[in-house]
Amino acid sequence: EVQLVESGGGLVKPGGSLRLSCAASGFTFDSYSMTWVRQAPGQGLEWVAYINSNSLYMYYADSVKGRFTISRDNSKNLLYLQMDNLGAEDTAVYFCARLPPYQLPIDYWGQGILVSVSS
Amino acid sequence: DIQMTQSPSSLSASVGDRVTITCRASQGISKYVAWFQQKPGKAPKSLIYGASSLQSGVSSKFSGSGSGTDFSLTISDLQPEDFATYYCQQYKSYPHTFGQGTKLEI
Numbered sequence: 241e242v243q244l245v246e247s248g249g250g251l252v253k254p255g256g257s258l259r260l261s262c263a264a265s266g267f268t269f270d271s272y273s274m275t276w277v278r279q280a281p282g283q284g285l286e287w288v289a290y291i292n293s294n295s296l297y298m299y300y301a302d303s304v305k306g307r308f309t310i311s312r313d314n315s316k317n318l319l320y321l322q323m324d325n326l327g328a329e330d331t332a333v334y335f336c337a338r339l340p341p342y343q344l345p346i347d348y349w350g351q352g353i354l355v356s357v358s359s
Numbered sequence: 360d361i362q363m364t365q366s367p368s369s370l371s372a373s374v375g376d377r378v379t380i381t382c383r384a385s386q387g388i389s390k391y392v393a394w395f396q397q398k399p400g401k402a403p404k405s406l407i408y409g410a411s412s413l414q415s416g417v418s419s420k421f422s423g424s425g426s427g428t429d430f431s432l433t434i435s436d437l438q439p440e441d442f443a444t445y446y447c448q449q450y451k452s453y454p455h456t457f458g459q460g461t462k463l464e465i
Contacts, residue, residue, distance in 0.1 A: 275455070277403075284446065284457060284458075284459050284460040285395075285397075285403065285446050285448075285457040285460070286457065287448075287454050287455045287456060287457065290453060290455070299453040299454070301454050302360075302454075335402055335403070343391075343450070344408055344409075344450075345391075345393035345405070345408050345448060345450040345455070346393065346395075346403075346405055346448075347405050347408075347414060348405070349402040349403055349404070349405070350402060351401075351402050352402050
């Protein structure tokens with residue numbers, strides 16, 4: 241069974257940093273690209289970042305470019321999102337999600353983790 | 360960036376109804392559209408990819424169509440568990456933008 245479990249969320253002050261982790265199991269992690277999607281309270285879904293299976297390619301939403309870094313450790317089946325210089329606009333539930341090969345969209349989602357940015 | 364305009368933003372329907380949600384892309388994206396269902400407090404669930412292909416395990420009451428710029432999701436024989444928010448997403452190019460969502464209410 242495919243499982244994606246996020247961790248590392250919480251309350252952080254404006255300007256602070258946080259690193260999210262996503263533990264993957266039930267599939268061959270190093271064969272899949274991965275992505276982060278977030279959802280601000282009461283709002284819609286916003287795509288955040290992408291990383292391919294061997295970490296050669298990463299893409300970011302303009303809203304996080306230069307502040308967030310996506311990475312992965314295929315030896316540990318872990319996906320990360322390092323978030324720096326956080327602002328109130330980054331308050332959201334963050335979901336990690338799996339992307340199948342051959343340019344297919346998300347097929348599995350994690351349960352999400354809340355990040356709150358407030359003084 | 361490709362913009363996805365979803366309509367309506369909310370929709371009222373009754374059990375047993377058939378409803379259609381539409382999504383328009385700001386430029387041609389072939390069939391690179393996915394649809395997701397999200398219930399309150401839960402992660403989204405993947406329903407459809409390639410505009411019309413059902414994800415594994417998804418009920419055939421969900422169907423998708425379209426190509427180019429205009430796409431639709433149809434849900435037939437609405438049941439209480441189908442009342443949720445639905446999102447389209449284009450995955451032709453990054454950023455993989457979502458529509459703003461359609462809240463389907465009883």
